[in-house]
Amino acid sequence: MPTPPPPLGQDFFTRDALEVAPALVGCRLVRTLPDGETRALTITETEAYCGESDSACHAHRGRTRRNAPLYERGGIFYVYLCYGIHWLLNAVTGAEGAPQGVLIRACEGYPGPGRLTKALGIGGELTGLPVDGCAGLRFAARDGEWEITAAPRVGIAYAEPEDRARPWRFIGRRA
DNA sequence: TTAGTGATATCC
DNA sequence: GATATCACTAAA
Secondary structure, three states, rough: OOOOOOOOHHHHHOOHHHHHHHHHHHOOOEEEOOOOOOEEEEEEEEEEOOOOOOOHHHHHHHOOOOOOHHHOOOOEEEEEEOOEEEEEEEEOOOOOOOOEEEEEEOOEEOHHHHHHHHHHOOHHOOOOOOOOOOOEEEEOOOOOEEEEEOOOOEEEOOOOOOHHHHOOOEEEOOO
């Protein structure tokens, strides 16, 4: 049996979102449910959201109660409710005071950020918790070779055209 | 294509 | 206080 890949620690996430987003593709999201059951999904798609100058980022209009976790040091979860229905999972990245994050957009078998959180039973209670702690959710390192392509981000029609065009969406394929 | 859903931000 | 907005999804 191959050795299981190690969990990703805080250092992985204190880098810039543009480094972390492609690095997370191919990694696994490991969920331990309250009943003790464990499920792991392989990440196939991520997006980077980079600071107040990025008009697609939640921090674009400054710090609010909702986006406060983005301003923390990288290595915690930022989970928020979208359209009243869907929980969207992000990993906060970068240094403290630099509001950045990576949206986990899709996993194998779960195409869509709302579907993967539903599949893993992820909700807002994880927001602000450390990614390498006892939150019942952690990341495990990539296993195998992946080809990664960059593309414009999805669902940000409200953003400035230059930000809409940035290739900050990372789609992975097993090589 | 469009309805559904509710927290949040931004106005009175 | 009210209302407009939204990093989406399922159904039609």
